[in-house]
Amino acid sequence: MVRRIAFTYRPLGPAAAALAATSAAAAVLGVGHLVAAVIDPNASPFFVLGATVIDHTPKWLKDSAIRWFGTNDKLALAITMLVVMVAGAVLIGLVARRSPALGAGFLGVLGAAVAGLALLRPTAGLTFAIPALVGTVTGIAALCLLFVVPAARGRGDGDGPTRRGFLFAVAAVAAGAAAAGATGRFVGSRLRDIGADRSAFVLPPVADPASPVLPEMDLPVPGLTRFVTPNAEFYRIDTALQLPSLTRAQWRLRIHGMVEREIVLDFDALSSRDAVESLITLTCVSNEVGGTLAGTATWTGYRLADLLAEAGPAPDADMILSRSVDGFTAGTPLAAVLGNQDALLAVAMNGEALPVANGYPARMIVPGLYGYVSATKWVVDLELTRFDRARAYWTERGWAERAPIKTASRIDVPAAFATLPSGPVTVAGVAWAQGRGIAAVEVQVDDGRWRPATLAAAYSLDTWRQWTWTWDASPGTHTLRVRAVDVTGVVQTDVRTTPFPDGATGRHTRVVTVR
Numbered sequence: 143m144v145r146r147i148a149f150t151y152r153p154l155g156p157a158a159a160a161l162a163a164t165s166a167a168a169a170v171l172g173v174g175h176l177v178a179a180v181i182d183p184n185a186s187p188f189f190v191l192g193a194t195v196i197d198h199t200p201k202w203l204k205d206s207a208i209r210w211f212g213t214n215d216k217l218a219l220a221i222t223m224l225v226v227m228v229a230g231a232v233l234i235g236l237v238a239r240r241s242p243a244l245g246a247g248f249l250g251v252l253g254a255a256v257a258g259l260a261l262l263r264p265t266a267g268l269t270f271a272i273p274a275l276v277g278t279v280t281g282i283a284a285l286c287l288l289f290v291v292p293a294a295r296g297r298g299d300g301d302g303p304t305r306r307g308f309l310f311a312v313a314a315v316a317a318g319a320a321a322a323g324a325t326g327r328f329v330g331s332r333l334r335d336i337g338a339d340r341s342a343f344v345l346p347p348v349a350d351p352a353s354p355v356l357p358e359m360d361l362p363v364p365g366l367t368r369f370v371t372p373n374a375e376f377y378r379i380d381t382a383l384q385l386p387s388l389t390r391a392q393w394r395l396r397i398h399g400m401v402e403r404e405i406v407l408d409f410d411a412l413s414s415r416d417a418v419e420s421l422i423t424l425t426c427v428s429n430e431v432g433g434t435l436a437g438t439a440t441w442t443g444y445r446l447a448d449l450l451a452e453a454g455p456a457p458d459a460d461m462i463l464s465r466s467v468d469g470f471t472a473g474t475p476l477a478a479v480l481g482n483q484d485a486l487l488a489v490a491m492n493g494e495a496l497p498v499a500n501g502y503p504a505r506m507i508v509p510g511l512y513g514y515v516s517a518t519k520w521v522v523d524l525e526l527t528r529f530d531r532a533r534a535y536w537t538e539r540g541w542a543e544r545a546p547i548k549t550a551s552r553i554d555v556p557a558a559f560a561t562l563p564s565g566p567v568t569v570a571g572v573a574w575a576q577g578r579g580i581a582a583v584e585v586q587v588d589d590g591r592w593r594p595a596t597l598a599a600a601y602s603l604d605t606w607r608q609w610t611w612t613w614d615a616s617p618g619t620h621t622l623r624v625r626a627v628d629v630t631g632v633v634q635t636d637v638r639t640t641p642f643p644d645g646a647t648g649r650h651t652r653v654v655t656v657r
Contacts, residue, residue: 163238190256252278257275419465441507549573579603
């Protein structure tokens with residue numbers, strides 16, 4: 143005789159529902175990341191969401207994030223996204239505890255939305271939707287498993303799954319999600335082994351080396367910014383939540399648009415040309431007054447003017463629209479490149495392959511312009527066009543089309559709010575005005591007279607310059623100010639402005655106490 147067993151749905155408690163839904167959401171991300179490792183890392187649901195958030199972040203919030211977190215802004219974004227995703231999963235869980243079908247429907251709608259966003263990415267093909275869709279199907283299955291099965295209690299001889307069984311199921315789903323994500327990371331690194339590719343990079347012979355940095359250009363003052371910035375300390379500001387994975391074998395540079403002939407270069411063809419070196423200071427437009435988003439390095443690469451000459455720019459072209467492999471674009475005035483021997487397609491930095499965070503395997507370097515219009519990393523496309531026909535990533539968001547670097551200076555020593563002994567105190571820092579050069583630096587204490595600082599020897603017009611001044615400090619609280627004068631005679635303005643739309647202005651100050 144067969145006994146009939148009837149089941150009734152008994153909702154999970156709020157905590158259990160939140161836990162189950164969070165595990166299901168993790169399955170979406172983990173499985174999606176694994177599938178994306180085979181298709182394209184940029185199609186990972188997590189990175190699709192991150193890139194979309196970055197693209198639509200208001201300028202005031204972007205500037206605030208850089209000001210608060212500096213080069214850790216991407217980490218801060220990732221943590222914020224995880225918190226928001228967990229909160230969303232908890233809400234889905236609370237819905238699903240009343241109606242598993244409705245909870246699964248919400249998860250499906252969100253997954254479809256992420257798949258749609260993936261298709262909108264600049265480098266997307268139709269396959270970009272697959273990771274989000276596969277991940278979502280997996281997440282829905284996990285949600286049903288965790289909500290429906292343990293909530294069905296038999297009305298017969300059995301009591302159904304236990305609390306321990308439920309927790310085991312949640313742990314299994316979470317572990318599976320973590321394993322899928324880790325496997326995706328492993329598979330992605332194997333398919334695109336950037337570390338091994340960089341290690342195999344051989345610095346090209348340099349036909350035109352940079353002049354050496356002399357001791358009188360790099361002063362031995364404790365706490366003063368070093369003249370050449372080590373690679374590990376160089377600032378990183380970009381729109382990439384995930385660093386692009388592009389090997390030299392995969393890299394291609396297309397030069398097209400308003401040219402006589404389109405050309406495509408691979409890395410072997412690029413390496414057959416004569417390499418040159420240039421020592422250049424780069425500055426980010428997001429740098430606040432006194433900020434640290436500036437750095438100097440020796441860049442090895444190939445003159446952009448020579449590469450463009452092979453394509454033959456049209457006489458009426460006035461803009462280079464450069465594109466990164468992740469879809470970022472920058473609009474560079476063509477005149478800033480043609481005839482400029484230091485405008486480079488760089489492949490090395492301070493004597494080694496470009497760090498991945500700084501553009502490996504190739505990036506643009508154009509002195510005298512803020513990076514958002516000149517320093518495209520992971521560059522794969524140069525389109526010759528006009529400013530009245532095309533707009534780049536940040537200019538579409540209201541930033542200036544042409545952005546020459548403004549004269550700036552910074553106090554490095556003494557530190558802000560330092561307590562100092564009375565008597566001789568060394569005040570030191572750096573100043574820059576790329577393309578013009580620094581002619582003088584002056585320091586003011588409180589509202590006193592401006593005093594001339596002693597300048598380190600100049601390297602070039604395109605690099606920053608160190609300075610020092612000896613202050614006979616008297617007891618009390620004092621405000622130190624600095625200003626620079628460029629080679630054209632223009633004094634750094636005291637008008638304080640924000641970085642938007644074409645770079646911050648104002649004079650850096652430090653408050654110190656003298657005992």
